[in-house]
Amino acid sequence: MSSSHSSTGVPKWEYLVRFVLCFLGLVLSVYALHVELSRENDPEYRAMCDLGHSVSCSKVFTSRWGRGFGLVQIFTSKDSLLNQPNSVLGIIFYALQLGLGQLVSSRAAFLLVISSWVSVAGSVYLAVILAFVLGDFCVVCVSTYVINFALLYTNLKRRTGLEGRVKKGKRE
Numbered sequence: 307m308s309s310s311h312s313s314t315g316v317p318k319w320e321y322l323v324r325f326v327l328c329f330l331g332l333v334l335s336v337y338a339l340h341v342e343l344s345r346e347n348d349p350e351y352r353a354m355c356d357l358g359h360s361v362s363c364s365k366v367f368t369s370r371w372g373r374g375f376g377l378v379q380i381f382t383s384k385d386s387l388l389n390q391p392n393s394v395l396g397i398i399f400y401a402l403q404l405g406l407g408q409l410v411s412s413r414a415a416f417l418l419v420i421s422s423w424v425s426v427a428g429s430v431y432l433a434v435i436l437a438f439v440l441g442d443f444c445v446v447c448v449s450t451y452v453i454n455f456a457l458l459y460t461n462l463k464r465r466t467g468l469e470g471r472v473k474k475g476k477r478e
C-alpha cells in the first residue's frame with residue numbers, strides 16, 4: 307500500500323478535504339436558513355449577501371423554489387411540514403457526508419456516492435432555476451454547487467481507492 311494511503315485504503319488527504327467541504331457546506335446552509343427566516347419575519351431585512359438588485363440571496367431563499375426545491379408544494383400544501391427550506395436539506399446532507407465519511411466500508415462508500423450524485427443533480431436543477439427563472443446571481447448558492455461537485459469527486463476517489471484495496475487483497 308502506498309504511503310499516501312492509510313491502512314484502510316482511504317487517501318489521507320480525503321479526511322481533511324471532506325471535513326473542510328462539509329464544514330463550509332454546513333456554514334453556508336445555516337447562514338441561508340438564518341437569512342431566509344429573518345427575511346420572512348421582516349421584509350425590510352437586508353442580508354450580507356444582498357449585494358444588488360440581481361445579486362440578492364434573500365430574494366432567492368424566500369422564493370417558491372427556496373422550499374422543498376419548489377417541488378414538494380406540488381404534492382402537499384405550501385405550508386406543509388414536509389415543505390422545508392432547501393437549506394435544512396443541505397444541513398442534513400452535509401452532516402450525513404461528514405458522518406458516513408468516518409465509516410470505512412464499501413456500503414458507506416456506495417451511499418456517499420449515491421447521495422452525492424443526488425446533490426449534484428439538485429445543484430444543476432437549482433442553478434438552472436437561479437439563472438433562467440429568477441435571473442439572479444446568488445453567491446451562497448453558487449458556492450454550495452461548487453462544494454457539491456468537489457464532494458462528488460472526493461467520494462468517487464474513495465470508491466476507487468477501496469476497490470483498489472479489494473483487488474490488491476486478492477492478489478496478495
Ligand SMILES: C/C(=C\C[C@@]12O[C@]1(C)C(=O)c1ccccc1C2=O)CCC[C@H](C)CCC[C@H](C)CCCC(C)C
Pocket residue numbers: 334335338366367368369371372373392393395396397398399402421424425428429432433435436446447448450454
Ligand atoms: C444552501 C443550499 C442551497 C442554496 C439554494 O437552495 C437555496 C437555499 C435556495 O433557496 C434556492 C432557491 C432557488 C434557486 C436556487 C437555490 C439554492 O441554490 C444547500 C442545498 C445544497 C444541496 C443542493 C442539497 C442537496 C441535498 C440532496 C437532496 C441530497 C439528499 C440526500 C439525502 C439522503 C439527505
